[in-house]
Amino acid sequence: MSETILRVTNLQKRFGDLHVLRGIDFAVEPGERIAIIGGSGSGKSTLLRCLNFMESPTSGTIELDGKTLGRPVRGNPDDRLYPEGELCAVRERVGMVFQQFNLFPHMTVLENVMEGLVTVKKMKKQEARECALKELQKVGLADKVDAYPGRLSGGQQQRVAIARALAMMPEILLFDEPTSSLDPELVGEVLRVIRALADEGRTMLLVTHELGFAYHYATKVIFLADGVFHEVGTPDEVLKHPKQERTRAFLSRFTEFSF
Amino acid sequence: MTYLWDFAPVLARSDLLVEGLINTVEIAVISIVFGVVIGLALAFLKLSPKRALSYPATILIEFYRNTPPIVHFFWFFYALPVIANISLDPFIAAILALSTQSGAFYAEVFRGGIVSVERGQWEGAKALGMKQSQLMRRVVLPQALTRVFPPFVERSFELTKTTALASTLAYADLMYQAMLVNSETFRPLEVYTTIALMYVVLLVFASTLARVAEAHMTAYRR
Numbered sequence: 001m002s003e004t005i006l007r008v009t010n011l012q013k014r015f016g017d018l019h020v021l022r023g024i025d026f027a028v029e030p031g032e033r034i035a036i037i038g039g040s041g042s043g044k045s046t047l048l049r050c051l052n053f054m055e056s057p058t059s060g061t062i063e064l065d066g067k068t069l070g071r072p073v074r075g076n077p078d079d080r081l082y083p084e085g086e087l088c089a090v091r092e093r094v095g096m097v098f099q100q101f102n103l104f105p106h107m108t109v110l111e112n113v114m115e116g117l118v119t120v121k122k123m124k125k126q127e128a129r130e131c132a133l134k135e136l137q138k139v140g141l142a143d144k145v146d147a148y149p150g151r152l153s154g155g156q157q158q159r160v161a162i163a164r165a166l167a168m169m170p171e172i173l174l175f176d177e178p179t180s181s182l183d184p185e186l187v188g189e190v191l192r193v194i195r196a197l198a199d200e201g202r203t204m205l206l207v208t209h210e211l212g213f214a215y216h217y218a219t220k221v222i223f224l225a226d227g228v229f230h231e232v233g234t235p236d237e238v239l240k241h242p243k244q245e246r247t248r249a250f251l252s253r254f255t256e257f258s259f
Numbered sequence: 260m261t262y263l264w265d266f267a268p269v270l271a272r273s274d275l276l277v278e279g280l281i282n283t284v285e286i287a288v289i290s291i292v293f294g295v296v297i298g299l300a301l302a303f304l305k306l307s308p309k310r311a312l313s314y315p316a317t318i319l320i321e322f323y324r325n326t327p328p329i330v331h332f333f334w335f336f337y338a339l340p341v342i343a344n345i346s347l348d349p350f351i352a353a354i355l356a357l358s359t360q361s362g363a364f365y366a367e368v369f370r371g372g373i374v375s376v377e378r379g380q381w382e383g384a385k386a387l388g389m390k391q392s393q394l395m396r397r398v399v400l401p402q403a404l405t406r407v408f409p410p411f412v413e414r415s416f417e418l419t420k421t422t423a424l425a426s427t428l429a430y431a432d433l434m435y436q437a438m439l440v441n442s443e444t445f446r447p448l449e450v451y452t453t454i455a456l457m458y459v460v461l462l463v464f465a466s467t468l469a470r471v472a473e474a475h476m477t478a479y480r481r
Contacts, residue, residue: 054382084390092388102383106401106479116387119397148479161383168387 003030004066005171005203006051006094011060013046013227020046022227024060028172028205033198035214035235036207038224039250044207045099047224048174051205052094053087064090092120095170099177101157103149103164109136110145113164121168135163139193155186159193166197173197173204180209211254215239223247268444269453279436280457286353286432287419293358294418298365305370316366323363328421331356336428353425353432361418368410372403405476412469416462433457 006028013021020043028034038044049055051062059078061068069090070080103112113132117123123131136142139159149157158178165173175194179187191213197204198217208214214221214235221238223231223246231238231247242248269276304316323331336352339345347355376399384394404411426435437454441447 052386054385087385088388088390091386096386098379098383098386100379102379102386104380104383104398104402106405115397116389119393120388150480164387 004028005030005064007063007066008051009061009063011047011050011062012058013043013050013055014058020227021050021057024227024229026222026229026232028203030171030203031201032203032220033218034205034220034222035218036205036222036224037209037211037214037238037250038230042224043227044224045176048096048176048205048207051172052091052096052174053082054096056082064093088120092168093170094172094174095165095168096174096176097158097161097165097178099180101149101154101161101181103157103161105149108146108148109141109152109160112149112160113167116164116168131167132163135167136160138166138196139163140189153186154182155189158182158190162190162193162197171203173202175204175206175208177207177209209254211239211251223250225250262448264449265446266449266453269440269446269449272440272443275436275440276433276454276457279431279433279454280461282431282436283419283422283433284461286350286357286425286430287415287422290354290357290361290418290422291415293354294361294365297358297362298369301362301366302369302373305366306373320363320366323360324367328356328360329424329427331360332424332428349425349428349430352428353422353430357418357421357425360421361414364414364417365411368407368414369403371410372407373399375406376402408469408473408476412466412473416465419462419465420458 004027008024008026011021011024012019024047036044036047046055050057057080059080061070061080063069069086070082073079073081104115107115110129110132113135114125114128117128117131118125121128133142133145136145139162141156141159141163144152144156144160149160152160162178178194179190182190187210191210194204194206194213195217206214206218216235218235221233221235222229223238223242223244225246231242231244237243238247239251242251301316301320304312305320307313307316332353335347335355336349339347339352380398380402381394384398389397422432423434425432426438429435433454437450441450444450
């Protein structure tokens with residue numbers, strides 16, 4: 001019996017005529033930290049968003065704990081229907097942190113982190129408050145519990161968003177370019193929080209342009225181009241000794257202006 | 260020729276006018292409450308991707324937007340008894356007319372608010388595992404309703420003034436009571452000036468309440 005948490009088989013995603021994902025196969029084992037890199041429009045965010053069904057896959061299957069999600073629509077094994085209850089259950093186990101944070105502006109920092117616990121997990125308010133405080137402490141924002149998100153810096157907002165995802169006790173965390181909309185000087189505080197989660201041995205998938213971070217903290221790096229895995233390997237293999245010309249070309253753009 | 264204003268006979272019947280004001284507030288408040296419920300329901304129907312749900316809502320909304328309010332009053336009061344053998348007293352007929360027509364207008368206001376909530380908010384809620392109903396109640400509606408509060412208040416003021424049409428069904432609202440007082444006192448200028456002032460006081464008071472409520476609702480943005 002395999003330990004695989006999540007397995008993706010021949011995943012395809014089309015937006016109208018645009019064929020974004022063209023057959024993706026991979027599995028996520030517990031404790032893995034997978035960095036997904038690639039150019040703009042390569043499909044890396046779409047891939048991540050398919051894993052918690054922010055986007056519905058056009059075809060292919062996603063298995064969680066060996067159970068294939070959704071059920072085939074009559075007559076077409078590729079076309080699957082995903083009932084709301086099943087998607088909600090998956091999303092409770094597969095948390096997501098967005099590029100734009102997506103905090104709820106009408107709730108305080110503490111209420112943002114408590115929200116999923118109270119509304120989805122049906123936890124008692126007092127208990128949820130304690131859980132939320134613990135997570136906020138972990139991301140270094142215990143002093144901001146009563147602030148509204150609008151009063152926080154981008155880095156602080158993203159740390160609240162991470163605390164909100166963590167509070168749900170997900171088995172897998174998806175990070176969709178978590179530092180891409182931050183001012184450069186705020187990137188570090190968010191990466192430090194993610195690094196601490198890596199040190200805890202959490203399973204995570206990270207779409208990122210922070211190649212240095214990927215190099216040091218990922219267990220596996222995937223280079224995605226044109227909707228397929230172009231190169232997969234350890235950080236050293238993919239980032240330091242890429243075999244494919246396309247990977248090399250992509251990486252060279254990051255070093256072009258380094259000093 | 261100068262007109263000699265004399266409010267004394269009108270003020271002598273102020274009990275009738277106060278009773279009218281209370282009745283006006285009563286149908287306005289009840290119609291706003293029902294109107295909000297109908298408006299939310301119509302907004303959700305119209306937003307539905309299923310045409311079987313969105314089309315009837317659109318037709319209903321368009322019907323009310325493109326017909327004069329007084330027609331709705333007459334229709335509920337005079338047509339229903341003939342067609343469905345349902346006889347309504349003026350109070351019920353007025354509430355039905357007011358809450359359905361305001362519901363149609365509120366529906367557009369609410370729909371505008373709901374679609375104005377950024378996609379990221381819906382996704383943030385979904386990513387936590389919220390069901391559609393939880394996401395609406397906890398994340399989308401609170402933000403949508405705050406945004407549409409000013410036009411909502413505007414519509415409610417319109418509705419409150421439209422209650423005067425209930426007088427045509429012989430419902431004892433402020434307008435109807437004014438006509439009674441006029442027929443007793445023969446002082447139309449004084450009577451209608453008095454009730455105009457009463458409407459002003461009522462709505463200025465209501466708009467003050469609305470401002471306080473809005474400041475409270477948008478506190479998080481400051």
